[in-house]
Amino acid sequence: MNKTWIIIQREFLSRVRKKTFLLSTILLPILLAGVYAGMIYFSVKGNDEVKIAVSDKANIFQNELKNNDDISFTFLNDLSAKQLEDSVRAKKYTGYLYIPENINLATDSLNIKSVKSIGLFSSEKIKGRINSALREKKLLALVSRSQLDSAQRNANFTISRLDGNNKPDKAITVYAVGFGSGMIIYIVLLIYGTMVMRGVMEEKTNRIAEVIVSSVKPFQLMMGKIIGIGAVGLLQFLIWIVLTLVLKGVIFSGMDSSPMGQQIPAEGAAAFFSALSSVNIPLILGCFIFYFLGGYLLYSSLFAAVGTAVDEDPQAAQGLMLPITMPIIFAIMIMIKAVNDPNSSLAVFGSIFPLTSPVVMIARIAHGVPEGVSVAEILISMALLIVGFLGTTWVAGKIYRTGILMYGKKITWKEMWKWAFRKN
């Protein structure tokens, strides 16, 4: 039996059998979903409810100010400023606005008083509400209601493409799919890359490397480790995909039978899934797996090379890792741009250059072919990625061969460079 295959099996099984594998497979999506849900929740419902008591003695607003969940105005025109202040102190209201009968809007200022300070967003909203109400009152003094309405009405406005292919608005889904996929590849490259690095460091510091390279070639050991850990990552993805499909099935079947009260979240999820179907799922999934594997092979061999240079000092690992993590971080920055504007020159470059393409290209592909990216560009990018990982694997193999048996010596990038390009 091929020895690389034996090594792959060990690397794969020793990780999959651990409890941490199961735990991370379940917890990682929950954690990610939780973080995103939290972000959305707090950005939508970030503010506390603000209640303002208004005593409008001058009757400027005629008991009309728009209320919503965040900010509400209550008209208590009979009360004096003193009474309003008392009710604010009694915490019935957040603040109060007292408008004296003889106010001159041209010179006097309106003053909202509160016990605690009101947040920046809320106070901006309050200001906007009051100003637009005032503006409308002033305009109504000049023109009739119907004239005002016709002046303020927006023009009918649509954006369409020359080829007449006007699908329903899918921008948000495209954004979510592109950004999400790019982000997952980015996280996975880092997680599995460092896993490879740690594995190599373990073999080196445990001194088992010398035993093993007296049985197999160092290159076989390195490839076995990389492929084995890559298979763990792939298995994790497959589990996630299956779980997503199961979840989808449960939600759709649940929708028919569930009582009325349950329907709202189910409808939200169903809407998400049906929006998802406006994106070319098989294409994205296929490319996702290709770019995940390509990017993983490219980076993990570099991580493996760095692992051989580390000798029992995790601090040194940080320093040596930096040149490898830099391009990944650049890639995520380019990806954020590409998701908004898939055909910008930066996005095109980033999606073809092999060190960034695994993260960037998927964001362009989410926009579809040929809107986001041309077939030719995908093929060039894929070819370059293959050339790229063959190149890094070759270079890393040479560094690995020397570094894995080198002890008691601090290894620098300069030395690794020398090992990589010397003859034999």
Add this chain to the structure above:
Amino acid sequence: MNILEVRNLRKYYATQKAVDDISFTLNAGSIFGLLGPNGAGKTTLIRMITGIFYPDEGEILFNGRKFNPQTDILQTGYMPEERGLYKKMKIGEQAIYLAQLKGMSKADATAKVKEWFIRFEMQTWWNKKVEDLSKGMQQKLQFVTTVLHEPKLIILDEPFSGLDPVNANLIKDEIYRLAKNGASIIFSTHRMEQVEEICDHIILVNKGQKILDGTVKQVKQQFKEHLFRISLEEKAAAVSSPAFDVISTQENDLIVKIHEGNKPNDVLQYFLQQQHSIVAFQEILPSLNEIFIRLVENTPLARQFEKITA
């Protein structure tokens, strides 16, 4: 027949001639001592024999043919001085894994591992992890994984370090048994008393070069100083003979150095003529330790880095 023949092997690093023109042969079934001070080039030499490094020059013949790392390392077992195992892996699985990497099938490996575990009374260890073992236990496991695949050539670098006398004897007996069954063993160490006891043949390496080669007996003969110990029943009075000098006296014992051209019989003759009754007469051969120190002492302890132009 020679299992291994090394001819004019050279390996130069940027700043050192690690191995500089070393040749030796190793007979099948013999135990071969590879001696040398720290940094003499032993590890580099071993790494070339195990196919980890390619030599710059020279050739290695394995079983009479040119050494082919791909296939011949399957018949080699190497236990490095700095040894290690996967700490988190179960012991049984680990032994099987390492045997598979040496080309054994899983079934064969499993059977062999069980056999060895019974021999070393390690059956209950199977599902333990390496990190749960003591250092001595790890050492035994390491030895088992080295010889599991029945290699023809076994290379052991300091195999007894960290072992108590009982376990050291266990391993020593196994080494004898393996040699008797036809395996050849290269035994690298600084512990000369073990070499004297175990090895048939030794070479001494210093600064990358071979400075001594022969059987233990030959080497001792080569470095003998013609010293004899003679024990008498009573203390001898003034001793003087043209045949020998007295080096030291210890109660009734005398240590004498025989002059060149004279024989041990001359010493006996002298004491017989003096009417002494002799209790014992024995040649004092230098220990390997003394020879080692004598040969290595005159060179600086630490190798200096030098510029290599080759």
